[in-house]
Amino acid sequence: MIVANASIGLDLGGTTYSVGWLDEMGQLRDLVSLETRSYRPPAEIVADLAQAIKATAQRAQLAGYRIMAAGIGVPAVINPWAGEVLLPPNFAQGWHGLALAEQLQALTGIPTRLINDARAFTLAESRLGAGKGYAHLLGVTVGTGVGGGLILNGQLYLGRWGSAGEFGHQVYDPHGLICGCGGVGCIEAYASGPAIVAAAVRPLRQGRVPILREVIGNSLDRLSPKAVAQAALAGEEECREIYRQAGRALGLGISNVLSVLGLEAVVIGGGVAEAGDLLLEPIWETLRRHQFMIAEHLHELNILRAELDEPGVVGAAMWAAEQTLVGL
Template identity: 35%
Template sequence: MPDKKKYAIGVDFGGTSIKFGIVSQAGKIVRKMALETKADEGPKAVIKQILKGIRELSKDEKYKISGIGVGSPGIISIKKGTVENPPNIRGWGKVHLGRIIEKETGIKTFVENDANTAALGELIFGTGKLFNSFVMVTLGTGVGGGLIFDRKLYRGETGGAGEIGHVTINMNGKRCNCGSYGCIEAYTGINYLIDDVRELLGSRKESKIYEILENDLDLLTPKIISMAAESEDEFAISVINDVGNNLGCALATVCNILDVTTIIIGGGVAGFGKRLFEAIEKTARERVLKSLAPRVRVMPAKLKNDAGIKGASALVFYKK
C-alpha cells in the first residue's frame, strides 16, 4: 500500500558528488543515494547523472512524490529553472535544468541556489522553525548566507542575496577569491583558515596539534583544531576564538543593516562547537548597535548530515 504522506526528492548537486534523497514532509529521509558528478565529462554527463538518481528514487512506488527540489551552486533563475556557471563544472554555461528534469520525469521541479536552500532547510525542518526572521550562515569552503524575513526567503534582484562571505572585515586585508580584499571568507573559509593555521603553527611547536597529527600538517582539518581545543590547547583555542571574533564583527554589520538578530550557523567549521558560538555571539553583541545587542543570538543549525538533501527538498514544501 502506498504511503499517503507527502514526499519530495531532494537533490544536492555538488562539484564532486550528487546526493539524492526521498524526504518526508516532516523532514525525515526515507531513502538516499549518491552518484559521482562526472564534472570532467561535461554538462551532458552531469545531467545524465542527475536524471539517473532521480529516476532510481522516483520508481519506488511506496512513496508519493509531490515534487523535486535541486540545490545547486551557481546563479539560478527561479522562474526559468536555469543554472548558470556552477563552479567546478567545465563547459556548463547556462542549462535549463528544471525544465529538463520536469520533461524527463513529469514531476514538478524547483531549482535554487544551495546557500538559499540551506536557509529554507532550517526554516522548514530545522532551528529556523521557531523564528520568523533569521540569517543563515554556512561555514564551509566558502562562507555562504541566506536571508529569511517573515518566513519568506529574500532572494534579492538576482537570487544572490545574503553573500555574507564577502563582507569586508579589513579593508587592507588579504585577497579573497572574489577579487576583493579582506572579506570574512578570506579568513574563515576552510582552505584559507587551514593555510593560515599551518603557517602560524611554524612558531607554535608546543601546540597539541602536532601530537594529534603525528607532525603531518597536511592532514590538518577543522576537526583536528577542534580536538586540540578540547584538550585545552591554547593555540587551538585562540584560532577558534579568532574565527568567532571575525565572524562576530561581520555579523554585527549584517544585524545592523537588517534589524534581524537571530543567526543560525551550519557547515563544517561550525563543528568548532560551543566555543565558536560563544565567541561569535560575544563579539556580535559588542559590535552591534546597543539597541539590538540584547536580542542577538547565535545558534547552531539543526540539519547537519544531509542538510543539502533536506534543504533541496524544502523547496517543494515551502509555501512561496
C-alpha cells in the first residue's frame, strides 16, 4: 500500500556517489554509497546511476512510498533549468553539455532534476540542519573545492543562469595562486583541502615542521588537511598559520557577501571545516577587522557548523521534490 510520496537524492562525487530517499518526515532512508570510477566514459557512469536510482525507488516502494522525483547533486557548474552539466572538474572528458537529467529520466522513468552539490548542501542545512529558521543564509562547503549557496527570503537563490552562490570563486588575491577554475587568486585556491595540503608540502620538504612530519609518519601520501590540523593542534605553528590563511580567505569572502546581502547566518560544512576553531577563529578575526557596513550587527551573525550527515543527498532530494511540486 502506498502511504506517501517521496523523492530520491543522489550526491555525485568524483570518488563515490551516495543515493537514498527522503520520506515525508525529512528522514533519509536506505542510503547506499558506491564507487563512481569517474575515469570511465560518461555513458557507463550514467547507466550505473540510473541503476542505483531504480534500486532505490524499489526499496522506497517496498516501504510503501511512491517516488515522484529524483535530484542529482553534481560537483560542477550546471544549468539546473536545462538539466545540463557545464563545467565538471574531477571527471573525464565528455561531460561538458551532457544532458544528465534527461538521460537519467529516460533510463529510470522518474522525473529528474540537477542541482550543484554546494547548493544542495545549503538547501538541506537551511531546511533541516544548522540553518533551520534563518531566512537569509549563506552555505559554504570547504572540501576538495570551496562551494557555496544562498538562501534569500527563505528560498534558494540561483540567479539568472542558475549558477549563483559560487562563493569559492570570489577573488581573494588578484595576483595570487592559480585556481582550478582557471582564474587567479580565488578563495578556493587558499582554503580548499588541496590548497591546505599544497601549502604544507613546502615547509615539509624544507624540514621546518617536525610535528607534522611525525603526524604523517614521514609519508607524503598521508598528508591531508586533517593531518595539518592535527599538527596545528599539537603546537605546529606553521600548520596553524596555514589554517589562518585559509580562514582569512574565507572570512573576507563572507565579509563581502555580508556587505552585499545582509545575511543572518553562515553554515560551514565539508571535510576541511572539521578543523573547527582553527578555521573559525581567523574567520571571525577577519570579519571584525574588515566588516564595517554591518559592524553593529556582527554580534548577531551566526556562523554555524553543518549538522546533517548527508546534506548533499538530502538537498538533492528536496530540490527534486520542490521543483516537481510533489508537496513533500
